[in-house]
Amino acid sequence: MTAPARLGRRLWMVAVGAVALGAAIVQRPSPAGSDEHFDVLIRGGRVIDGTGNPWVRADVGLRDGRIAAVGLLPDATADRTIDATGRIVAPGFIDIHSHADDGSARIGGATIRTDTLPRKAMPNIVAQGVTTVVVNHDGRSPWPIAAQRDRIDRQGIGAHVALMIGHGEVRRQVMGDDVERASTPDEVDRMRALVRQGLEEGAVGLSAGLEYAPGRWSTLDEVAALVAELTPWDAVYISHQRSEGSDPMWYWPSLHDAAPPTLLDAVLETIEIGRRSGARVVASHIKAKGAHYWGSSQAAIERIEQARAEGVQVFADQYPYPTSGSDGSTVLVPGWALQDEEAGGPDDRRPPAEVLRANLERPEVAAAIRRDVTHEIRRRGGADRVVVFEYPDSSVVGLTLAEVAERWELDAVEAALELQLRGDPERRGGGRLRGFSMSEADVERYAALPWVATASDGGLAHPDDPFSVHPRFYGTFPRKIAWYARDRGVLSVEEAIRSMTSLPALLMGFRDRGQLREGFVADVVVFDLATLEDRTTFFEPHAYPSGIEHVLVAGEAVVDDGELTWALPGRVIRNARSAAH
Structure with missing residues (x-):
């Protein structure tokens, strides 16, 4: 058993030992609220309050949308009583990195800004026990924030939502299309003014997508100057960092310099932004991507913990899966090889397979293509971790690239090229592949840390949707508790719940949610730990989890008795300073 597993087991035994404490509480009814009347009374559950403390047996009374009492309430009455015997009662989960809405979302499509009930009710999100989401990530947000806020409040939503300011959007507002360069001091001042405007309109922080356009061309000085505007507002900076492995996703060996930023460079930049600004900073969906970079999580952790010891407020969030969102649309052949100048230029409309075949007939170009394909296979986890999910030849669906190569009697690089040439000629890659680019050892190492919050990086989905999604859209929060805590013992159940309740509330500056505490907003989840399960698979991702009852x-x-109600009680959460005015 690993050290994290032993720690998790010890913490779990402490929680089991709380049975005696619960028994003592049963014999000592709470004098406050014991004979009161509540709107909802949740009786007899194992209350995990969100702080990481062991569970205790208690009742929870809700009134007027707030938690009115927590304790033993044997004489209390209620309009509705929920029997939580044998169940866990916890604060509603908080997803601090959600794509339920952002600047790239299509109105009426996969966005909460819609009058379509299966979207704005957020079924795949609330079914996981999530009661609050933070949106506008990776530097993308609508503008102005006030318009997005007012639209959501007017139409109603299933869960609460908090809005970030997108660094990329601010950059475009000031620089227009001329973003592939460093900003000037005057432009930075104008960006700072826009950040202040967004905060005044209720935003809770600034998000960045430094691996993407236009954030890719920003400098550390620019970002740090904008993040400094957050500190007086107790707001947070959440960054999709410049790299999540040995290199960014835009990097190809044949096209770019040999020293792109690495995960460790990106972590050091996030730390420096926190050091200069004094703000809380979050390295989002932290990982160690690529078979040649596995194990580097330890070095990233050491750098973050050293900075934390020095007083820098640096944190991270993580989704509990060994494969990313971009892994789900893996194309092993570089885009430039399918649109080459001599093969027709960027306006070439010939099928990708035809363009690739022409390029492979040019020896120097063919060598560069094979070099980049080798790199991409490694970046996606290796030939034995790239899986075919859709392909015209159904006999290879479900096989890894290594197995396809063996069947076709080719090496992995040639098999990747043949997948394009033999597959759908109109589709980049010839079919749909998914890479499993992360190591479970790295995922578990991050998951056990007290400064890593749980977040989905997922968006809206419904089982009737015709498109495939990452299982994290439906299963992130149940999986963290059931698989990594209950089954694997990577951390205790209490610590897993803390990672999705009081910790994200702390990061976001939410002062009245994230704990089961009197006076806090009545966001509550009741679940059966024994049956809790992430039921999605990568072949059948549209499935609600089991075990979430209320x-x-x-x-x-x-969610009531395991069924969606399609109610819309959610509201936009503003930062504390703006909400006070």
Whole structure:
């Protein structure tokens, strides 16, 4: 058993030992609220309050959208009583990195800004026990923030939502299309003014997508100057960092310099932004991507913990899967090889397979293509971790690239090229592949840390949707508790719940949610730990989890006896300073 597993087991035994404490509480009814009347009374559950403390047996009374009492309430009455015997009662989960809405979302499509109930009710999100999401990530946000806020409040939503300011959007507002360069001091000042405007309109922080356009061309000085605007507002900076492995996703050996930023460079930049600004900073969906970079999580952790010891407020968030969102649309052949100048230029409309075949007939170009394909296979986890999910030849669906190569009697690079040449000629890659680019050892190492919050990096989905999604859209929060805590013992159940309740509330500056505490917003989840399960698979991702029995948002049920109610009790959460005015 690993050291994290032993620690998790010890913490779990402490929690089991709380049975005696619970028994003592049963014999000592709470004098406050014991004979009161509540809107909802959750009786007899194992209360995990969100702080990491062991569970205790207690009742929870809700009134007027707030938690009115926590304790033993044997004489209390209620309009609705939920029997939570044998169940866990916890604060509603907080997803601090959600794509339920952002600047690239299509109105009426996969966005909460819609009058379509299967979207704005957020079914795949609340079904996991999530009662609050933070949106506008990776530097993308609508503008102005006030318009997005007012639209959401006017139409109603299933869970609460908090809005970030997108660094990329601010950059485009000031620089227009001329973003592939460093900003000037005057432009930075104008960006700072826009950040202040967004905060005044209620935003809770600034998000960045430094691996993407246009954030890719920003400098550390620019970002640090904008993040400094957050500190007076107790707001947070959340960054999709410049790299998540040995190199960024835009990097190809044949096209770029040999020293691109690495994960460790990116972590050091995030730390420096936190050091200069004094703000809380979050390295989002932290990972160690690529078979040649596995194990580097330890070095990233050491750098973050050293900075934390020095007083820098640096944190991270993580989704509990060994494969990323971009892994789900893996194309092993570089884009430039499918649109080459001599093969027709960027406006070439010939099928990708035809363009690739022409390029492979040019020896120097063919060598560069094979070099980049080798790099991409490694970056996606290796030939034995790239899986075919859709392909015209159904006999290879479900096989790894290594197995396809063996069947076709080719090496992995040639098999990747043949997948394009033999597959759908109109589709980049010839079919749909998914890479499993992360090591479970790295995922578990991050998951056990007390400064790493759980977050989905997922968006909206419904089982009737015709498109495939990452299982994290439906299963992130149940999986963290059931697989990594209950089954694997990587951390205790209490610590897993803390990673999705009080910790994200702390990061986001939410002062009245994230704990089961009197006076806090009545966001509550009741679940059966024994049956809790992430039921999605990568071949069948549209499946709600099991074990989540009740989810209440501001005291109103959005999941009741395991069924969605399609209620819309959610509200936009503003930063504390703006909400006070």
